[in-house]
Amino acid sequence: MEREIFAIIVAGGSGSRMGAGMPKQFLKLGGKTILRMTIEKFQSAIPGVRIVTVLPQDSIGYWKDLCMEENFTCPQIIVPGGITRFHSVRNALGRIPDGAVAAIHDGVRPLVSRDLLRTMVSKMDSCRALIPVVPSVDTLKAVREVTGPDGNKCLESIEGVRIDRSEVYCAQTPQIFLSEDIKAAYALPYSTEFTDDASVAEAKGIPLTWIPGERYNLKITTPEDLLFAEAILSR
Amino acid sequence: MEREIFAIIVAGGSGSRMGAGMPKQFLKLGGKTILRMTIEKFQSAIPGVRIVTVLPQDSIGYWKDLCMEENFTCPQIIVPGGITRFHSVRNALGRIPDGAVAAIHDGVRPLVSRDLLRTMVSKMDSCRALIPVVPSVDTLKAVREVTGPDGNKCLESIEGVRIDRSEVYCAQTPQIFLSEDIKAAYALPYSTEFTDDASVAEAKGIPLTWIPGERYNLKITTPEDLLFAEAILSR
Numbered sequence: 001m002e003r004e005i006f007a008i009i010v011a012g013g014s015g016s017r018m019g020a021g022m023p024k025q026f027l028k029l030g031g032k033t034i035l036r037m038t039i040e041k042f043q044s045a046i047p048g049v050r051i052v053t054v055l056p057q058d059s060i061g062y063w064k065d066l067c068m069e070e071n072f073t074c075p076q077i078i079v080p081g082g083i084t085r086f087h088s089v090r091n092a093l094g095r096i097p098d099g100a101v102a103a104i105h106d107g108v109r110p111l112v113s114r115d116l117l118r119t120m121v122s123k124m125d126s127c128r129a130l131i132p133v134v135p136s137v138d139t140l141k142a143v144r145e146v147t148g149p150d151g152n153k154c155l156e157s158i159e160g161v162r163i164d165r166s167e168v169y170c171a172q173t174p175q176i177f178l179s180e181d182i183k184a185a186y187a188l189p190y191s192t193e194f195t196d197d198a199s200v201a202e203a204k205g206i207p208l209t210w211i212p213g214e215r216y217n218l219k220i221t222t223p224e225d226l227l228f229a230e231a232i233l234s235r
Numbered sequence: 236m237e238r239e240i241f242a243i244i245v246a247g248g249s250g251s252r253m254g255a256g257m258p259k260q261f262l263k264l265g266g267k268t269i270l271r272m273t274i275e276k277f278q279s280a281i282p283g284v285r286i287v288t289v290l291p292q293d294s295i296g297y298w299k300d301l302c303m304e305e306n307f308t309c310p311q312i313i314v315p316g317g318i319t320r321f322h323s324v325r326n327a328l329g330r331i332p333d334g335a336v337a338a339i340h341d342g343v344r345p346l347v348s349r350d351l352l353r354t355m356v357s358k359m360d361s362c363r364a365l366i367p368v369v370p371s372v373d374t375l376k377a378v379r380e381v382t383g384p385d386g387n388k389c390l391e392s393i394e395g396v397r398i399d400r401s402e403v404y405c406a407q408t409p410q411i412f413l414s415e416d417i418k419a420a421y422a423l424p425y426s427t428e429f430t431d432d433a434s435v436a437e438a439k440g441i442p443l444t445w446i447p448g449e450r451y452n453l454k455i456t457t458p459e460d461l462l463f464a465e466a467i468l469s470r
Contacts, residue, residue: 131376133376133378133390136373136375136405137454137456138371138405138406139405139406139430139431139433139434140371140403140404140405140406141366141368141403141404141405141406141433141445142402142403143368143402143403143404143445144401144402145401154445155368155404155445155446155447156445157443157445158402161402163398163403164428165430166379166380167377167378167379167393167396168375168376168377168378168398168403169375169376169378169390170371170373170374170375170376171373171374171375171376193399195374195400196374198374198376199374208392210376210378210389210390210391210392211390212390215457215459216459219372221372222450223470224450224451224463224466224467224470227463227466227467227469227470228459228462228463228466230466231459231462231463231465231466232459232462234462235458235459235462
């Protein structure tokens with residue numbers, strides 16, 4: 001891999017689902033701030049990786065203070081987030097040159113393994129976009145929420161749609177791209193269908209390659225997820 | 236609800252994914268056997284419920300001994316499991332009369348709430364099949380595993396299929412039916428497409444009603460799930 005590698009660590013969320021009064025990337029896991037743990041995972045797995053950290057504008061000062069207090073001296077390009085994850089990533093991509101590799105990763109996925117990171121980077125010699133996915137463990141139903149005649153929300157079947165669980169995989173991060181590709185994709189107008197970076201890349205016609213992810217590369221978004229992550233870490 | 240209520244607790248699995256040398260329904264959670272905890276949840280939520288426990292043939296003796304040792308005196312109809320979950324449930328339904336309500340539940344889902352059980356039973360006055368579902372939290376991809384030209388397994392996109400996460404829900408248990416309905420459905424020939432009871436009922440043309448499930452009504456199938464369940468219980 002001749003290209004320089006940038007890890008965009010997306011931590012632009014405000015943590016409203018966590019209910020902790022604190023963006024979830026700043027909560028502690030095993031005594032360490034989640035965001036720091038995530039960044040350190042990339043640093044230790046990929047020598048020379050450049051870190052781009054995306055944070056809500058009003059959390060940037062807090063994060064800088066925290067890094068100083070904890071003597072966490074990793075060089076970071078810090079970028080303010082946007083109104084959606086799409087806009088946050090677009091901001092970060094503005095700081096990355098063409099001709100590099102961009103690994104876009106959720107700041108609240110600290111449990112990704114170094115092995116997966118190394119394997120994915122090495123495969124970028126031969127593909128343009130690499131997306132980790134895990135099989136769905138649930139039985140899936142084609143159902144949607146609708147407003148009933150009484151004005152209340154209810155769930156109804158979507159007629160004629162059957163979902164075969166063996167043909168549905170759940171996407172994780174990091175999702176890794178050639179930087180010129182993903183920058184071109186993020187120049188597209190925003191769509192609510194862009195639920196991850198792969199969906200943006202696909203809209204631009206970039207061929208995606210899938211790789212088995214890790215079941216416990218958990219996205220920590222609720223207090224229960226945090227407990228779960230603690231349990232996995234303490235094994 | 237005038238009908239008698241039967242809870243079929245399906246614990247027919249051999250626990251090979253748990254790697255504990257012990258069917259997972261017999262592992263302890265918070266100091267109590269998972270299967271016992273599941274059964275007690277139904278007993279405490281639904282007065283007068285009749286319990287039908289489905290176990291691997293070679294675990295029935297072990298379970299009876301365990302109940303005696305722990306002085307767990309809940310009356311149970313114990314039924315041997317079959318070669319698949321479908322066959323296990325079919326065996327259990329053979330012990331239930333028409334004109335009842337059958338709640339079919341995974342023995343390794345001890346964290347279902349009493350509130351959900353009570354709410355579901357009360358709704359069976361006005362519907363024929365009630366299935367708890369939760370929204371998918373993951374971005375979903377239409378991907379399948381194929382064997383490449385080199386003989387290795389790899390993942391490929393399924394062309395032309397886009398999955399809208401807002402239209403995909405994950406099914407849980409208990410799935411609750413009128414007993415004559417679900418018995419008729421389970422008289423169908425076995426199909427590998429029967430991944431849950433709802434899929435069997437649907438194949439018989441029984442109208443399904445969906446109800447919001449619970450994110451932490453976890454199916455405990457791996458050691459990490461067990462850690463997660465411990466974490467949730469210890470809140």
